[in-house]
Amino acid sequence: MGDPGFAGFVRTHHVAFFDAMATELPEDYASQEVNHLTLAYFAVAGLSLLRELDRVNKDEIAKWVLSFQVHPEADDDVDNGQFFGFCGSRSTQFSLADSKDPCHNGSHLASTYSALAILKIVGYDLPSIDSKALLSSMRKLQQSDGSFMPTHIGAETDLRFVYCAAAICSMLDDWTGMDKLKAKEYILNCQSYDGGFGMVPCSESHGGGTFCAVAALRLMGFIHVDLEANLRESASIDIHMLLEWCVQRQVTDGGFQGRRNKDSDTCYAFWVGGVLKIIGAYNLLDHHAIREFLLTCQSPVNADVVGILMYKYNTRHSRTRSQHLSLVASVRPPSSTTMAGVGSAVRRLYLSVYNWVVFYGWAQVLYYAVMALQESGHEAVYAAVERPLQFAQTAAIMEILHGIVGLVRSPISATLPQIGSRLFLTWGVLWSFPEIIRYSFFGMKEALGFAPSWLLWLRYSTFLLLYPTGITSEVGLIYIALPFMKASERYCLRMPNKWNFSFDYMYGSILALAIYVPGSPHMYTYMLKQRKKALSKAKTA
Known part of the structure; x- marks a missing residue:
């Protein structure tokens, strides 16, 4: 059984594994x-993250x-061209007899990084x-293009060694x-067209390369x-594209892939998750899903090896090194993990209750509107739906707050004009159909963790017709009402008054009409992108 704070995570076995690895490596690692x-x-590092560093000297x-x-x-x-860092092992401390460079001393940039990191972890005085x-x-070792070689005798140059x-x-x-x-x-x-970073310029974006790039920029103080702040001052790199790529x-399956069209792998929970953490967007990943994926990669306990994290598809030892750290790095100490789970x-x-309550409100709007049309005609519709309409539409203000505090992923740039326009003028019969679909979809997602495919299709397809129809209706109704606004001066504030401020509702409505010009295409194209993304995921699921 794992510790209480690590549901499903067999912490004691991971500790035992790292403890053993810190003293003696198994034969397979020769x-x-x-x-x-x-x-x-x-x-x-594994022992340190698990707060068990006192186990070693x-x-x-x-x-x-x-x-x-x-x-x-x-x-x-120092001037003879050698690199005076750290060797990676005892065997690399000695130059080979047939070495092309008699001055080669075996120092390596990656080994130097590992050495200093270990010393820092154990509390050694680095100065x-x-x-x-x-x-x-x-x-x-730095080349004319800014990259680094790992050793002075020559080797590949890429983002790994810039980060080191x-x-x-x-x-x-x-x-x-x-x-x-x-x-x-x-x-x-090295930043590619899609926002990620390749290991070298003009190469495919890769999770490991992206981490090395972003982490190096952060260490150097450029992000x-x-x-x-990154979104506001994104002169260094394209943060928007990077965020979307990550x-x-x-x-x-909840895991992260290192490149497009590849299977998920535990190590990328660290590399890609680390990028999101560095740029301040850690809340955008699905924490529950990635945790569940990582736990499926935890090998069962056996007599020979305990706590080893394995890639689900027969990963080699060379890749397993980074995977050992991935699950440990993603799990917090017991107290904070428990709080995160509760949160x-x-x-x-909360989101489940919210969506079902608003769904009920819009269902009432539709029901009363249809009944009023059948029994009394269209003139009686608004009086019949006024109260549930005001409740359901006003409750949507919470969606703006949800986006601001990070409770949902919806961008404010799309949510604000959408909710604002409906609050300004709502046609109950028209909007009740998509809102019933929308809130029932999210209600099922939050309550049950899934939604049927037909509801998913409706959620991301009905807007194709209803958005243009609804926007046209809103604009038309505002335009028709302008003479009444001018004559009645309803909601107008004239001077003099104690606030020394005036407001004309008619001109405010004209301004609202102007906002529809850039706002409508923005909302429609945003939903088209969301539709493509959601339905393509459903096909590959």
């Missing part, structure tokens, strides 16, 4: 000896990590490290090791932790 420091980083770990650091033998060695040679030699360099400078609190502006330029060149990576349940209950 081929990964060159990445010994990186593997140690995942084990130590932190001083011994720090001493072991420091033994991999390469120091120049003389001051002028005491001899970082001058490390940073000055690391700067020589930025993280190293950040942890050492010294940015002399890189040219931030050149690195920023390289990162911007903010607040979403509103949200679209969460697929129907999610309260949210679903």
Whole structure:
């Protein structure tokens, strides 16, 4: 059984796994000896995230990590082109006999990142490290386009090593090791047309590359932790497209995919989820769905291996390294996890009740309108539906608040004009049909977690006809009422008065008519996009 705060998550077994990995790796990892420091980083970081770091001897770990650091033998060695960082393992500390570069010392940018991260986690005083040679030699790894090689003898250059360099400078609190502006330029060149980032310029967007790009920009101070600030000051990267790309990576099984048209994978819960966290949009992912997906990837307990996270489709060891961390990183300490679960349940209950109550209000509007038409004619419709109409439509104000506080994902730019126009002038018979469909759809989604396919189709198809009809009706009715507004001066405020302010309802209505010009196409195109997205998801489900 897992701990009470981790429903379904067998915490004790994960702790045991990381504890074992921090001291001795199993035989299957022999081929990964060159990445010994990186593997140690995942084990130590896992224990730290689970608040179990006291299980290991932190001083011994720090001493072991420091033994991999390469120091120049003389001051002028820094100028001979070598990188004086950390080696990844014991075997890489020694140069090979047939090495093309007799000065090669085995230092690697990724290993240096892992080493410093471990030291920071165990509480080692990083400023005491001899970082001058490390940073000055690391700067020589930066290429003319702003990218970084991981080692001075040559290798691939991509966003992974730009991120490593930025993280190293950040942890050492010294940015002399890189040219931030050149690195920023390289990162911007890696953003693809769809908003994500490829590992190199002009390549396909990838979850890992996107994390490296965004995390590096954040460390260098080019983007903010607040979403509103990023959206307002998005000169560095296209935040809007990035946000859309990240949200679209969460697929129907609740997990995240690293690229379009790929299966979901546990590691991307960390990479893509991390991007959303960094830019301040963590609330946009479906926390319950991703948690459920990750728990399905938790292997059953057996005698040999406990707590290992596995990709559902026979993932190799090289990919499993990052997956070990993914579930742990997404689970909070027991107290906060419990609160998050309670908060999610309260949210679903509230939205379910809200949608069904408003559905009932609009159902009344439709019923009374039809009955009035049959019995007394159209002149009696408004009197018959006035009270339920006022209730149902006024309750929609809450939808604006839902979007503002992040309770739902609907953008304010689409919700505000839609609700505002209906509050301004509502034709009960027309709008009762789509609203009954709309609120019953969301009521079922929140209460039951699903909605039938026919209701989904109605939700995202009836607007094709009813939006143009309703908008035309609203505009026509406002126009017809203008002479009455002018003659009656209803809702007008004339001067002099104690507020020293005047308002003419007729001119306000004319202004409202003008807003329909840009507002109507915006709402209609937004719904077309939502329709395409919702129905395409239904086909692939």
